[in-house]
Amino acid sequence: MKPILSLAALFLVTPLAETIAYDLQGGETLLRTFEAHATYERSGIEIEVDGEELPDVEAPDLTMDSLERVVVRDEIGEAEGGQPTDFRRTFEELVQETSYESEDEEAEFVSGSDLEGITVRFLWDDEDETYYAELTDEDDDVDADTLEWLTADMDLAGFLPEGEVEEGESWDIDARPYLSLMWPSGLVGWYDTENEEGPSEFGIEQDRLIVENLEGEGTVTFQGVEEEEGLRLALLWVELEVSTEASGSPRDGLEVEVEMERAIEGTIRWDLTHGHLYDADLETDSEWSRTEVFPIEDEDGAEHEVRQTESQEGTIRYIASVERE
Template sequence: MMNLHVGSHLLPTLRMRPLCVAAFALTCLGPAPESVPPPMFLPGADLQIERVYTWRETSATTSAEILLDGEKTQDVPTVTSELKSEASLSVVDTFFRSDVNRPLHLRRMFEDIAYESSGNLRLDMGAGVAELAISCDGDSELDGAAVEFLWDDDSEAYVKKFAEDYDGDDDLLEGLDPDGDFIALLPVPDRDIEVGSSWKVEASALRRVLLPGGRLPMERESDMDAVDGAFDPLVMPGVMETLDGDASGGMSVRLVSAEDGTMTLELLVEVEFVSDQAEAVGDMLGTVAPEDVDVELESATYTSTLEGKGTLVWDTLNHFARSFRLDLETGLDVQIAVHVEGMGIDAPFELKEKREGTLRLDMERL
């Protein structure tokens, strides 16, 4: 017969075991993550910030071929290239009024805008190979200019104009955007987040991330003017020219840390852009085709892939981006189809090129 006296002493101990196990598990897991207000863009009135953005890109042909009526041909030279480029933008932003995650009145002074690239072209003509070293420099008419952005509630768009002390062509303002803080990466501002939490960002937002301040009007001069028009964009296309295309894939952002007035966010990127470049390629063909040759463009498609990660450091006391770095591995697939008639030829041509490279974007506050 069971000893009921002994069993009655064991029963409380048995009941306590689940509680002990739960307490041990909580001790091992540590305290629950602390909720913190989300990072948001909301700089104080009249705050002035000086920042510099730097882009570094490398790109090289991995394969290239020209098909005549569907077959490889040596009648037209195959062109491959290696290219590296660097662009920089220094600005001074003065925020007069802002709303959550939106500047309402901003004055941007373009302190310095610069671009330079260098590389090598290789022309395989079947019977021989020619190699050419090239370089290119660029600048912008916005260098030294001041531009104001004012948000208009009725049109839900920005009114852009040159500051009173600068007289410029309004066409230069067309591609500009006031966001220089990578606002597209921020979470929704109406709920707290925890360290370790993450959120999704749509793929198309990568163009805003890679073009802080918008697309600047640039004028480029090559040391080989005779071939510059003929080989751009056929030989040296870059992923930055594809960002207006259809985007797929996505990005994710994770809050890594939140302490001492700063938040560190980690960005993961896996995005593809498919861009119709018929207008740009068509304009180029119109300038380089011989007068007695009729070249009809049928299609020009650039497909770029961008994969990598970045870090955004956010000032949670003054509510703006303190620094940013993004490192990407890039790929580019160029497909161009034309029909050529003249000089004894009446046939379709196809140009196919694949490129691989890297792209780095840095931003730091001065």
């Protein structure tokens, strides 16, 4: 009898393994909402002339506050093994609201995207193991380059484990999953809708370089399962550090370099009942700098190189949710 009792006790204390993965079916419709609320303060300004730093440069106070909101509706046409292979995504809402405040000036900007109101079809390619996007209406004015930089994943699937995991188990991730928070559904072509006719070539180039140069590493820990409204939700704790940079020239005589570092932590809740993201809430500490390099002439006509760097520090809160329709 003793071996039987021992086995029973072992069974009672052994953690149950969970498979945290897609389990979507054709015919389902999901409304996805992503928000990013960022606040920044200027932390410093450095100016160099011909390689020599100017002393006692004071940085005027500057604060920035922004809210980005992305809402899409995904209609699943076909799925295989729980993963969507053919679905339509309608961009219901794409808006960024940004305000700046300094000692003697205030400014507000609203950015949008030409994709708002557009429906895009995502098709899975088994051979390339990736999704390709195409327009459902040929008359929609969206160029092929924009479609190429869209991403299908808005379930934060890059944070998921491979295979079964037990409560308390952790796994490593690289920087790539962060892109689904930083740019939900990819590079949608944000631009100032009040002052511009469309995204600038320089802005597009900078965003793509930031994606390509992203580096970092982190861990995800499975913290167990909780029940809410009849659903079983897997709790995933994320800790991730990333960095990236971009450089280019928006016009003759001006070179721009951008660097950023971010530390992200927070919780993702995965709907085990239906096999997709339920919600997420993550906080980010962010440092950002922009360097401009340009020539100037002094009163004698001699040319000098100026290198001016502005630094900012702040936080970003990412909130995501998925509703079944």
